[in-house]
Amino acid sequence: MTLNIILIGFLAATFLMVIAKRITALVRTFRIQSIFLFLYTLYMGLCQQHLELFVVCGLVFILKVVVIPLVLLRIMRRINVEEDLGLLINPQLSLVIALIFAYLSYLFAHNAMGLPYSQALIAFIASMTVVCIGFFLMVGRMKALGQVIGLLVMENAIFLAASVIAGGMPFFVEIALFFDIFVFIVIVEVFVYKVNRLFTHIDTSKMQSLKG
Amino acid sequence: MLVALIIIVPVFLMVVSLFVRKIRPLGLINAAGYAGACVAGVMLLKVFLAGGCVPISLWGWIYIDSLSVFFLITTIAVTFAASVYSIGYIRLEIENGEISFRKAGSYFQLFNLFSFTMFIVPLLNNVALVWIAIEMTTLVSAFLVGFHNVKESIEAAWKYIIICSVGITFALLGIIFFYYTSSNDANVRSLEWASMLSGSGMFDPKIVRIALIFILVGYGTKAGLAPMHNWLPDAHSQALSPVSGLLSGVLLKISLYAILRFVILANFSVGYAYSARLFIFFGLVSLAVAGAFILVQKDLKRLLAYSSVENMGLISLGFGFGPFGGIAAGLLQVFNHAVTKALIFFCAGNAVQAYRSNNMNMMRGLIKAMPFTGASMFLGLFALVGMPPFSIFISKLCILVSAFQGGYHIIAAVMLILIAFAFAGLVYHISRIVLGSPPQALPCHKESLSAKLAFLFLGVFIVGFGVMIPQGFLDLLLSCQRLILGQ
Numbered sequence: 001m002t003l004n005i006i007l008i009g010f011l012a013a014t015f016l017m018v019i020a021k022r023i024t025a026l027v028r029t030f031r032i033q034s035i036f037l038f039l040y041t042l043y044m045g046l047c048q049q050h051l052e053l054f055v056v057c058g059l060v061f062i063l064k065v066v067v068i069p070l071v072l073l074r075i076m077r078r079i080n081v082e083e084d085l086g087l088l089i090n091p092q093l094s095l096v097i098a099l100i101f102a103y104l105s106y107l108f109a110h111n112a113m114g115l116p117y118s119q120a121l122i123a124f125i126a127s128m129t130v131v132c133i134g135f136f137l138m139v140g141r142m143k144a145l146g147q148v149i150g151l152l153v154m155e156n157a158i159f160l161a162a163s164v165i166a167g168g169m170p171f172f173v174e175i176a177l178f179f180d181i182f183v184f185i186v187i188v189e190v191f192v193y194k195v196n197r198l199f200t201h202i203d204t205s206k207m208q209s210l211k212g
Numbered sequence: 213m214l215v216a217l218i219i220i221v222p223v224f225l226m227v228v229s230l231f232v233r234k235i236r237p238l239g240l241i242n243a244a245g246y247a248g249a250c251v252a253g254v255m256l257l258k259v260f261l262a263g264g265c266v267p268i269s270l271w272g273w274i275y276i277d278s279l280s281v282f283f284l285i286t287t288i289a290v291t292f293a294a295s296v297y298s299i300g301y302i303r304l305e306i307e308n309g310e311i312s313f314r315k316a317g318s319y320f321q322l323f324n325l326f327s328f329t330m331f332i333v334p335l336l337n338n339v340a341l342v343w344i345a346i347e348m349t350t351l352v353s354a355f356l357v358g359f360h361n362v363k364e365s366i367e368a369a370w371k372y373i374i375i376c377s378v379g380i381t382f383a384l385l386g387i388i389f390f391y392y393t394s395s396n397d398a399n400v401r402s403l404e405w406a407s408m409l410s411g412s413g414m415f416d417p418k419i420v421r422i423a424l425i426f427i428l429v430g431y432g433t434k435a436g437l438a439p440m441h442n443w444l445p446d447a448h449s450q451a452l453s454p455v456s457g458l459l460s461g462v463l464l465k466i467s468l469y470a471i472l473r474f475v476i477l478a479n480f481s482v483g484y485a486y487s488a489r490l491f492i493f494f495g496l497v498s499l500a501v502a503g504a505f506i507l508v509q510k511d512l513k514r515l516l517a518y519s520s521v522e523n524m525g526l527i528s529l530g531f532g533f534g535p536f537g538g539i540a541a542g543l544l545q546v547f548n549h550a551v552t553k554a555l556i557f558f559c560a561g562n563a564v565q566a567y568r569s570n571n572m573n574m575m576r577g578l579i580k581a582m583p584f585t586g587a588s589m590f591l592g593l594f595a596l597v598g599m600p601p602f603s604i605f606i607s608k609l610c611i612l613v614s615a616f617q618g619g620y621h622i623i624a625a626v627m628l629i630l631i632a633f634a635f636a637g638l639v640y641h642i643s644r645i646v647l648g649s650p651p652q653a654l655p656c657h658k659e660s661l662s663a664k665l666a667f668l669f670l671g672v673f674i675v676g677f678g679v680m681i682p683q684g685f686l687d688l689l690l691s692c693q694r695l696i697l698g699q
Contacts, residue, residue, distance in 0.1 A: 131385065151378060173341070176341060198366050210450075
């Protein structure tokens, strides 16, 4: 029951991201999504009473709920560009596509992977849906930060998938993954500033000097 | 011991580059360090072969088998050449005013960090750590791609980070599927090669099939297989030339190494034939895409980048014909392509510095302007397109032979036609650069000694392996082939 509520929250946050039109809205919904991921790991920690799970849970909170959104919002403040996310596909159609992803994920998990019907199956379908949506956000949003957030969404979903189907990765791998995401976001920050300084915008659809 | 030495070299050089301010000594120290790594690599190969290619585990983190040794020595050889070439290249970049003194220092730091991340990939024991190391190679080399800090290079670096990170995220999903079936069906709750391999017979074939597609698409993005290759020509053309050589020569192969690991894991549940079909598909697509783009290129380094896509396609096809000797041929092609492409990228670097442009229409008469570079480039060209007596001729021939032995007649015919396109494009474009008379305004240019030494070093492999492949190296390749086929 609790798990289902958390999953619904996770999915709902993701659907909010699909219809977000402004970058800051996207960052805030990303934070909401990460909070649900944090609740999920917390719930798992409480169920299994492993110290390692609590450490992972704390790291999720620090990194994904606090640090990454703060960094993204700071980038927005510093580069001072217009907030518009540059949607290639309008919110309504995006939402329909997101629903189609959910159905395809169901088919994928149930038929292709052949997972047995269980709580884990539902959670796995939810996470696969979010992986697809994250990819969709990367492709369907023109601003550089939209792509970055899309990637982080995919990462969140994969974290959830690993946790539901395999009971989480080994502890030190999780730590290393957090380190990787941290480095990724730091480097992305550097490059967003560079892009903004040279192009005076962060619209990747207008970056076309390299062709063929 | 040797392994520790190899890993410590880039770390040590990285620290040195933080403190040494002068560029020339820094470059020399760098080259000397990688020369040491080269010697250690060769000794490791000898020790390993003398021990009968038995896998070695060290400290719980490191696992070395034939495949690791092969990819490690390929990486070290090319990195050494790049470090030698860097000495003269960076000095000239500073003289030309392209980069400042301060930036030259940071070049060496990034170079060493980059080679460190590449050195550890073949050595790590844990699939997830390999994944992280490969992601780190992307993040570090992005700075080297965007080094010039101009619009084009930053655009290339951005594309590179984003596309490769997405690709590798899919690979992570593939790893999780492998982990799922390994912990669920085989009861191995571990991500270490050896323990996963021991349980790989019990993996669920359904899930392994899906996981392998994710792995191939994910790491294939980084390995430059079409149709996920979009980042590659941009990144290769914008990076500094020594780095282009490294990207094309080693980075793509490092990713291929990760794919091969999972192919081995998949062998015992879905069989090699399944992986072979995937390899053939991606191989043919890569050849077709690269062939088309090679013909219409205007930019020299982009041309070479597409030739890398073509070669990755060929290697992939070689693995596709695996059971018939194609794997050894493909791996031989990995090594040959690494050294040849590094050579020709370094030559291109000299040419770009002399003509101050990447545009091939501006470049004429390279052999008159810079005889040594021009001659090396010509040799490199014919080596690259696979003329005898150079080494790529041998590996291409072996791939073809394995195709016919496996009865893939139509695929082999298509492959030959597509290679012919690439052949025509490369020979046409590069011979126009090398021959002819140089433009009047071209300032007199002397090639640096370090560049010549790097060319000679790579040339020894290109010519030497064409004439005779050392027995030890051949043993290593065959041992890799047995490993990959699970025999």
